[in-house]
Amino acid sequence: MGPAISLQDVRKVYDRVPVVEGLSFAIQxxxxxxxxxxxxxxxSTTIRMLIALTRPSQGLVEVAGFDVTRHxxxxxxxxxxxxxxxxxxxxxxxxxxxxxxxxxxxxxxxxxxxxxxxxxxxxxxxxxxxxxxxxxxxxxxxxxxxxxxxxxxxxxxxxxxxxxxxxxxxxxxxxxxxxxxxxxxxxxxxxxxxxxxxxxxxxxxxxxxxxxxxxxxxLAELRQKYGEGLIVKQTADRLTSELFPTLEAASQHLDSLPDRTGVMCRPSNLEDIFVELTGRRLD
Known part of the structure; x- marks a missing residue:
């Protein structure tokens, strides 16, 4: 049985502006x-292509085994x-x-x-x-x-x-x-x-x-790849964070700091990894 949803090198352009570029993934x-x-x-553009409301400019989109453009x-x-x-x-x-x-x-x-x-x-x-x-x-x-x-x-x-x-x-x-x-x-x-x-x-x-x-x-794979431990530091009104391979490594780093004021250590979560990858939190 093939994937339930498949996108291969999908591109969507509106008024010469690409809004989706080189999109490839599959859902089983x-x-x-x-x-x-x-x-x-x-x-949103990706979803619209998947539910056959918007035609891709390039690439192949298949849902339930059917090409969304042809069927x-x-x-x-x-x-x-x-x-x-x-x-x-x-x-x-x-x-x-x-x-x-x-x-x-x-x-x-x-x-x-x-x-x-x-x-x-x-x-x-x-x-x-x-x-x-x-x-x-x-x-x-x-x-x-x-x-x-x-x-x-x-x-x-x-x-x-x-x-x-x-x-x-x-x-x-x-x-x-x-x-x-x-x-x-x-x-x-x-x-x-x-x-x-x-x-x-x-x-x-x-x-x-x-x-x-x-x-x-x-989530386990993403945490293993980007870090399972996190150090968060509050300075005035600014919050900074740093991912570490393990929670133990983050804890050891915290213990090595001469000043731990406004600093905490905790396990990483999905939002931490999201921010690491995109530089933004979801509003």
């Missing part, structure tokens, strides 16, 4: 992959998309939103009605089936987006900032849903600005910057 079936990058890194309809039949922006119709009921999506995908009855009930129950919205979407909370709307994206049983799910703007309790509930979907075999590509979310959910993490794919690996 059943993998949860986190795509990170500062604003303007090219993540966009087949790609869309195999993917579900959960956007950051609320994309459900707020003037329709929960059920009507699901019914409309099911008809768009030509799911026949009675299979359509059974699938709608199944997925509304899965995201705990069965009791709100007759409610207008505009009466739902932000977390409920996001859960409805997930149910709608799953209605036609896609093998691949794209989730763009799925928990942005949600309270911590609702975010944790969505984490449970995402992990369960992945555990049941769904391939998921996740973009997020929450580092702890990527670290907790994703099997592998890819980092983009300035339109290029600059690094990928598991």
């Amino acid at each position: 079936p059943g993998e949860m992959f986190g795509l990170l990058g500062p604003n303007g890194a090219g993540k 966009p309809a087949r790609v869309k039949a195999n993917i579900g998309v959960v956007l950051q922006q609320t994309s459900v119709d707020t003037e329709l009921t929960v059920w009507e939103n699901m019914e409309f999506h099911g008809r768009m995908h030509h799911i026949p009855n009675p299979r359509r009605r059974k699938a709608i009930s199944q997925w509304l129950e899965y995201v705990q919205l069965e009791d709100r089936r007759d409610s207008l979407v505009k009466t739902l909370s932000g977390g409920m709307k996001r859960r409805l987006q997930i149910a709608r994206a799953l209605l036609h049983d896609p093998s691949i799910l794209f989730m763009d900032e799925p928990t942005v703007g949600l309270d911590p309790q609702t975010r944790l509930r969505l984490w449970e849903i995402v992990r369960d979907l992945n555990g049941n075999g769904k391939t998921i590509l996740l973009t997020t600005h929450y580092m702890e979310e990527a670290a907790f959910l994703c099997d592998r993490i890819g980092i983009m910057d300035a339109g290029k794919f600059i690094e990928s690996g598991t």
Whole structure:
């Protein structure tokens, strides 16, 4: 079996300005992959190419084994998309939103009605089936987006900032849903600005910057490569940090300092590595 998602030397140019350059990576079936990058890194353009909304200027993009340029309809039949922006119709009921999506995908009855009930129950919205979407909370709307994206049983799910703007309790509930979907075999590509979310959910993490794919690996692999220990120093209003191969090496460095005022040692995390690679924190 080939990769669920594959990009080979992909380039995208708008008005002679390259926004994605030489992009190559693959995501395996059943993998949860986190795509990170500062604003303007090219993540959104990459996602648009993967879901067959934007044609690449160069290179090959394949999703579920289909070329997104040659077979966009087949790609869309195999993917579900959960956007950051609320994309459900707020003037329709929960059920009507699901019914409309099911008809768009030509799911026949009675299979359509059974699938709608199944997925509304899965995201705990069965009791709100007759409610207008505009009466739902932000977390409920996001859960409805997930149910709608799953209605036609896609093998691949794209989730763009799925928990942005949600309270911590609702975010944790969505984490449970995402992990369960992945555990049941769904391939998921996740973009997020929450580092702890990527670290907790994703099997592998890819980092983009300035339109290029600059690094990928598991969190353990990235920490081993860039440093498992960190020294942080506060001077006035400026915070500086330095990665060390191990936490022990960082601790030894701290012990050797004549003045340890405003200095601390701790294990490195994904955000530390991200800043090391891009020079910026995610806002």
